[in-house]
Amino acid sequence: MSSAAQSENNKKWLVLATIGLSVFMAMIDSSIVNLTLPTFAREMGVSFAAVQWIVLSYMLTVTTLMLSVGRLADIVGKRPMFVVGLAIFTVASGMCAIEVSLAWLIGWRVVQGVGASVVMALGPAILTEVFPPAERGKALGMIGTTVSAGIVLGPTLGGFILGSLGWGWIFLVNVPLGIIGCIVGARTLPAPVETRGQKFDIAGGVTMFGALLSLLLALTLGQRMGFGAPHILGLFAASVVLGAAFVKIENSVKQPLVQLPLFNNTIFSVNLVSSFLSFIATAGTLILMPFFLQQVLHYGAERTGLLLSVMPIVIGVVAPIAGTLSDKYGVRPITVAGLGVLLLGYLAVSGLTAQSTTLDYILRFLPVGLGLGLFQSPNNSAIMGSVPREHLGIASGLLAVSRTLGQTSGVAIIGALWSARVATHGGTAEGSAAPEAQVSGLHETALVLAGLVAVALLLTLRGTRPRREEIAATT
Incomplete structure (x- = not known):
């Protein structure tokens, strides 16, 4: 390998590290702040309903801006957008650490969400530009591992920082990492391609x-x-x-803003819908399991937290392997296998009972994590590889919106369904219902989640083609 080729090879891995670090900060910030809400309420003397807006303001900002961010990046270039977005996130993190008032904190969380929307929307697009089709799945799989690490480490790291340093440091830890990301990103991210006559x-x-x-x-x-x-x-x-x-x-x-003809591409549209359905199921699972573990099995918070980490840990381990396999064998067989395993996993989860052991819980959730890990990075690779280079930003934004909107919808819809089924079986609110009623509600809800995954599997089987060159085509 020539020195120039070696330099380019090294640069793409630096790009991956920069994207990974930035996404990790955005993900861990969400999970860490959730842990500190009781502390915010106590120290600021406000209600829990009020401090929830610290989380909601961030989430709403991120989700509503990602499509616009993707389109702007296609116009002005991804490198300047990404670096500016990361800089905004970093500055806002420092301002969030200053204890002034709840309104101050919520306001800067909105600004922080603006920066996070750029980071989360543009990561896949930049990696698709930098990595060739033969390595795209592997790169996106590594980002999947980073996301899982943020989810798993967030509560643990947050608890340590909160107990040792105070809540302000939850935001301050982003500052040095963000500065490093901005410097490295400005030097290594691909230069923007000149576009003329483009309007937002x-x-x-x-x-x-x-x-x-x-x-x-x-x-x-x-x-x-x-x-x-x-x-x-x-x-x-x-x-x-x-x-x-x-x-x-x-x-x-x-x-x-969005080229609607993109949805005429069945690979793009079907995989985007499948992604949305999978995130509804994932979020539905995460909202239900704490109730089952604490109210039915009577586990403590620490044990519950460890068991909830089973799924993201498995996803983090499997995602880069699945990405590499999809680079070698094509995305369709890997995504189909992932959805098939995920379907079996939710059917297994529907068999949990009030007598289930810790080992039983882990064994039933392993296929859920395995299925999601097999599915997500190849599916993301298929979506990003099915659009022209000039539309990578908006495609990446749509992918990010499918994730966050699926998660929000999953929490709301699956949570409401479970509450209704528990009330039907127990005749009371879910928090005070008998364990048998909660288990019955879980069984029925898990079967609905399995049904959603089955729909995604059928769509993938019927709506995608096995020809690898169509999926990986990029110009």
């Missing part, structure tokens, strides 16, 4: 922002207020109206 679709961006915000608020607030409440129904209606307006705008403007 302001009307499309505003309507999509409003549609996503209305939907996310309805799904989030509806869990507390009830999905039949007038305000919640109004938010759902606003989301539908704005969504329809967005489609009309995109069909009429010359340079739309």
Whole structure:
């Protein structure tokens, strides 16, 4: 290998490290802050409902901006967008650590979410540019490991920092890492490709922002207020109206925010829907298991936390292996195998009982983590490899939205379904229902999750083709 080729090879791994570090910070920030909400409420003298907006403001900002960020990156270039986004995230992290008021913290969490939306939306797009098709799955799989590490380490690291240093350091740890990421990213990320005459679709961006915000608020607030409440129904209606307006705008403007013809590509659209369904199932699982472990099996918080880490640990181990396999054998067989294993996993979870042991729980959840690990990185590779190079930013943004919207929908829909089934079996609220009622509700809900995965599996089998060159095509 020549020195120039060796230099380029080294550079792409530095790019992967920069993206991985940035995504890790964004992911760990979400899970760490959840742990500190009781501390915020106590030290600031506010209600728990109020401090929840520390989390919600970040999540809403990230999800509503990712599509616009992806399109802007296609226009102005991914390197300047990514570095500026990471810099915004870093500065906002430092400002969040300053104890002024709850409004101050929520405001800077919004700014932090702006930076995080850039990092989370552009990571896959940049890696797709830097890594050849034969290594794309492996690179995306490593990012999957980084995401899993952030989920697993967040509560543990957060507990240590909170107990030893105080809550401000939960945000301050991002600052030196963010500075390093900005410096390395500015030097190693690929230079932007010159684009002329490109304009940002302001009307499309505003309507999509409003549609996503209305939907996310309805799904989030509806869990507390009830999905039949007038305000919640109004938010759902606003989301539908704005969504329809967005489609009309995109069909009429010359340079739309989202190229709707992209969805005519069955590989792109089917794998995007499959991703959305898998994240609904994943989020539904994570919201239900703490209730089962603590209220049915009567495990403590520490033991519960360790068992909840089984799935992300398995995903983190399997994801880069699955990515490498997809590079070698094509994405379709690996994604199909992953969804098949995931389906078996949820069927196994539906067999949990009040007499289940720790080993029984682990054995039933291993295939869930294995299936998700096999599915996610090859599926992401298929999505990113099915679009032209000039649309990588918006494709990456759509992929990120499918993840966050699927997670939010999963928590709301699956949580409401489980509550309803528990109430049907126990005649009382889920928190005070008999263990038998909670187990019955879990059985039925797990079967619904298996049904969602079965739909994703059928879509993947019927809607994708085994020809590897079609999936990996990129220009």
